[in-house]
Amino acid sequence: MSLSSGANEGVPAEQKGGPESPAPSCLSMKSDKSIGLPVNFRNEESMSPDQSESAGLSCLSMKTDMSMGLPVTFGKEKKQPDQRVKRKRSESPAPSCLSMKTDMSIGLPVTFGNEERMSPDQSLLKQLTEQSGSSMSRKRSLLRIESGEDVQIVKEMHKDTLKNTYSNISEGISKSDSLQLNQIYTELYITEGESEGIDTEHEVWQIENASRTHTSQDNAINYKDIFKPLPKQRKSIRTVLMKGIAGIGKTVSVQKFILDWAESKANQEVDFLFVLPFKTLNFIQDHHSLYGLLNIFHPHLSELSGNYISNCKVMFILDGLDESRLPLDFHSNKKLSDIKEESSVDVLVTNLIKRNLLPSALLWITSRPAAANQIPPECIDRVIETQGFNDPQKEEYFKKRFSDKNMAKRIITHMKSSRSLHILCRIPVFCWISATVLEQAIKENESVKDIQTLTDMIIHFLLIVTNLKNQKYLGRDEANPQMILESNREFLLKLGKLAFENLQIGNLMFYEEDLRHCGINVTEASVYSGICTEILKVESVLYQKKVYCFVHLLIQEFFAALYVFQSYTVKNMEALNYFLEAGSKSSTASPGEWSLHEFLKRAVDKAFENKNGHLDLFLRFLLGISLESNQRLLSGLLTQTESSAEISKKVLTYLKAIKRQNLSPERCLNLFHCMIEMRDNSVHKDIEEYLKSKEEAVTKLSPAHCSVLAYMLLMSEEVLEEFDLKKYNTSVAGWARLLPVVRCCRKALLSYSKLTESSCETLAFALQMPNSPVRELDLSNNYLKDSGVKLLSAGLGSPHCKLEILRLSGCQVTEEGCSSLASALKSNHSHLIELDLRDNSPGGLGLEQLSAGEKDPNWRLERLLI
Structure with missing residues (x-):
């Protein structure tokens, strides 16, 4: 599409x-x-x-x-x-x-x-x-x-x-x-x-x-x-x-x-x-x-x-x-x-x-x-x-979005540097938001490195579109984030109330009575939606009636988190009572007496009570907004509170304690995202510990579990020294879901894993990725056949491929597959120094082609096992 x-x-x-x-x-x-x-x-x-x-x-x-x-x-x-x-x-x-x-x-x-x-x-x-x-x-x-x-x-x-x-x-x-x-x-x-x-x-x-x-x-x-x-x-x-x-x-x-x-x-x-x-x-x-x-x-x-x-x-x-x-x-x-x-x-x-x-x-x-x-x-x-x-x-x-190739390259590089942001770029709307924010930052010579999390991205997006509105209708071009938001504070917080109250009951579309309930004048909403269409959208339907919505779920959940955080700072009991029943029942403190740490813990517990992730994105934003640096950016909207590095540390400790519980993969995944929003740099270590504990589990992993595990490994962007597919107690379908992890390992052990030709396209993609870390790939005793080896050979011939050892023993390779391998090895991009083709049927022609390659100046193969 x-x-x-x-x-x-x-x-x-x-x-x-x-x-x-x-x-x-x-x-x-x-x-x-x-x-x-x-x-x-x-x-x-x-x-x-x-x-x-x-x-x-x-x-x-x-x-x-x-x-x-x-x-x-x-x-x-x-x-x-x-x-x-x-x-x-x-x-x-x-x-x-x-x-x-x-x-x-x-x-x-x-x-x-x-x-x-x-x-x-x-x-x-x-x-x-x-x-x-x-x-x-x-x-x-x-x-x-x-x-x-x-x-x-x-x-x-x-x-x-x-x-x-x-x-x-x-x-x-x-x-x-x-x-x-x-x-x-x-x-x-x-x-x-x-x-x-x-x-x-x-x-x-x-x-x-x-x-x-x-x-x-x-x-x-x-x-x-x-x-x-x-x-x-x-x-x-x-x-x-x-x-x-x-x-x-x-x-x-x-x-x-x-x-x-x-x-x-x-x-x-x-x-x-x-x-x-x-x-x-x-x-x-x-x-x-x-x-x-x-x-x-x-x-x-x-x-x-x-x-x-x-x-x-x-x-x-x-x-x-x-x-x-x-x-x-x-x-x-x-x-x-x-x-x-x-x-x-x-x-x-x-x-x-x-x-x-x-x-x-x-x-x-x-x-x-x-x-x-x-x-x-x-x-x-x-x-x-x-x-x-x-x-x-x-x-x-x-690349299509920007005629300036250097601009496009810088933005692509930055998005790739943050796995959590790069994943969300699967949503085209988020690509648009990211392009808007990063283009502005680059043009103003600001450091894009400060925009690392989802919360960072949406805060900067809010500042950009609100400033554009101020330029057009107030004749002001502000550089100070506080001044940008101050003149719109009342209306933006009303939008926050609309977002949160409707998020609770699952409403994504709003009518005039919903707006009036949140103190929003219908005329004001129509005017504002015409000014700042990147936040609120209005559509006229029959008989002059209007329907309103936020431009995307991301924006609604961000505004909901803004409103709830402001409600905590001004002790708005109507909003805080939503979190009263969550968390420890031994606490007798009223919402008005909660410390920021206690409030955030209850928000975490409330989100985790929901079985389908209903408040997960809201929670990510809420924790991100709690950081002192983000509160400074939002000071035109929010009343400052007691946020500090010590409070953040306590919340992170609480998140890690929850992680050790028997959670679903999706729940565990959202915890990692929450930690990323709080700029915790130990996420990849926690992922490794989580994966290690799962390896020892007796319960067989479903394909869905394997998908999440692969996601977490890729999200960490840490290069694994060794990835052994057979360690995971799962089905063949589950192993297929784990194959993308090859992208982030040096040594991939995939023998006896019932892989077929269809798996080779995923593996070839991993070999062709820029800065591919894969140096050793063991595919012995799988059902790859010549068709699968042809796909692998395409990966071997890529200028990004740095593979040095390839084991294909017992993979039903004939002279046709050997011919593909020989062509790849003659490429001036090939780094392969060891190739194992034992227990296959290369035939006379296959042997001849592989042997003749030794005379080619681009041939680097030192050890051929047949």
Whole structure:
């Protein structure tokens, strides 16, 4: 999936509009509600068509993070094709409405009313009709056309409309210009099949657990090919479900797919592509036929007959399942097979997914993980998962983001120096945040070495966007962090209260009553969201109602931690009582009497009471904010308290004591992250002790446990002298999850580990990494065969590979594999001095090639065992 290299990047944030007073429980953390990215919303009221002629599509500015789409009229009145509002293309920007900073599902803003209005699509249709030439100027009616030149013209109109809608994307803080998606698009890592893990886990858990578990056994898929079977698959694929956490790039991949089709670059076997976002489907109350529904969303296609649509190759994109408020009752809804039969939207959607309606149509459904189980498995032909950026794609993102190659190189180097930050760069939104912060630091000749933790990164991000707001609206460019935040203190702390109170109950989207409860004036919120879109985002939905959200989960949890820490310093009992029942029940002190050490201990205990990591990220921020250095940066917001090195030391001692308990791998992992946020430099030693204790455990490690263990080893960035895979009591799948650890060891003992060809790609990647420490690799008595040895040989030929000893005895290598090895050894990059090929079948040709290499000037092999 691609993500933009633009400031945002990525990912869109998914939002829901809803009734005036929705039950907040419907947006719980478990609902996997998408979180959005920055947007810039203008405040003007709805305009009539006549007004819009002069004002342009102000409600759908490229500066907004509105769902992508063109406004349409949902009225019962008969459409009047002749009463269209003329509008030149130059009078309004291309109505691409998706900010790269959001994980917003693609939406189509709609106008509900009884008055007759023309949608921009209808206006565009008239304009294109006037420009299309004689074939349309003839008196031949467009209504219900089914074939011939007129169909092709309508198809081109449709493509032009989609290109106008999806070709541009806005970049982060700088909203004055929109960027072309094709220029900044960075492909994401998409795999077939569901990943391990529980969908109710905190999304940061899911990212970390996936960060290094991918092996060559994963079936990687290009976004263009999601409906194409893999080489060994023979099944036809009609319905694809794409899963992915917030900010990971689901909607941008959809946008790129649509744009490629509209520009005739891919998937041209599809005659028509229809976009039906769940977010907009939620608000269609009247009964419609599927044919009528398509005319509502794409009014310029109303001339096509139902028969034509039924018989041609069409594709539907149902974006944002996690935003759906439809019952989606697949078991009780009546069956429909006629696209002209009217029913509720819920019945239409379930019949479309169940293949009763248009059984040959292709369907692409996107969803955050927790909501994906709403679709019965038998209705899905392929599940794909957006994994975010892999390591090479992270670098590609930063290189595309900056034209200054030196700037990109410095930022990439810095991100790699902090494993915990580099892991989070799997989320494109975090790449955008990091790029924003580090670019500013480098330009101002500040040391990027001071930005080492997640808390550091978000604090500096807050300072940057708040200062930009001050520059633009107060005419002040402050250098002092305290002065930057002071003028916004009251409102930012109100946002903190909003963040924390809704985090407790799992709400990620807020309504006007939620804002008023936290003392936020709705007008103030709308103005502020238009000023500082990188923090708070607002979207207008039906009947002038507004929905608010933080631009990403990271930002909400940071603000929640800010508010709670300030509550401690001013003894705000309402917030502190949340932590009263946590921790030691023997303590009789009231919250107002807690020392900072006691308060932080209770926060740790409260977070660890939750089984799915609900407060883990919040805890990381809270502990990071408690550091004296960070409190100084935030002094414009926070009242100073008794933070000191001694208090930090006590909290770290408490964390290490907890670590010695029988914790899950995820819990242990979060402890390490908490220690990193407190700048503890002994993390790698604690990791080694943890791993050592697990080696002695009798309990068999699950693949999930092995994933976390590998993550912790890689996170420590300490080079292991020896890594023996067989020490770990796990399955073959578990061993496969541990293989990436080879990247950080000098001697890897992998013999008798049931490794196959598919493992060799992971190993070759480890050999090719810059500054690879691997000097000895023992793969004896595995099932590698010639195909696996070919992959290894590619690694051996890399200029980064410094491998000196390779043992391949008993690996079923023939002369073909020997030929690959000989070619690699002749490379002027090879450092191999010992090669063990005993108990294989090299044949005469294999022996000849290996022997002949001794005459090559680049040949360094000193010992060959055959």
